[in-house]
Amino acid sequence: MSDNSDNQTQATGGRLVLDVVVYTFARLVLVVALTAAIYYIAKLIGISEFPLIVALLFAIVLALPLGIWLLAPLRKRATASIASVDERRRRDREQLQARLRGQDKKPEKD
Known part of the structure; x- marks a missing residue:
């Protein structure tokens, strides 16, 4: 594998982590905001x-x-990042299997 491919994989993996963390944080913020709203609305109504x-x-x-x-x-962006990483892993696995079988499969350009 080339250094460029490794750098792209790390960049895509970093993007995946960021997207999933942002989505998870947004879900938690939503729960906290709803909890506060429900709690204080209950206090306001007596x-x-x-x-x-x-x-x-x-x-x-x-x-x-x-x-x-x-x-x-946010969910769509995280899902797209996951799909991108999965596609890259699948392509890398196919290339490795081809090399192990003795077929010299050239890597495809992105």
């Missing part, structure tokens, strides 16, 4: 003994469908 854990559980349930809708661009 429920003084509203447990925080109940607000958190409601927030998790609400964040599941909301996250799919609100965070679609």
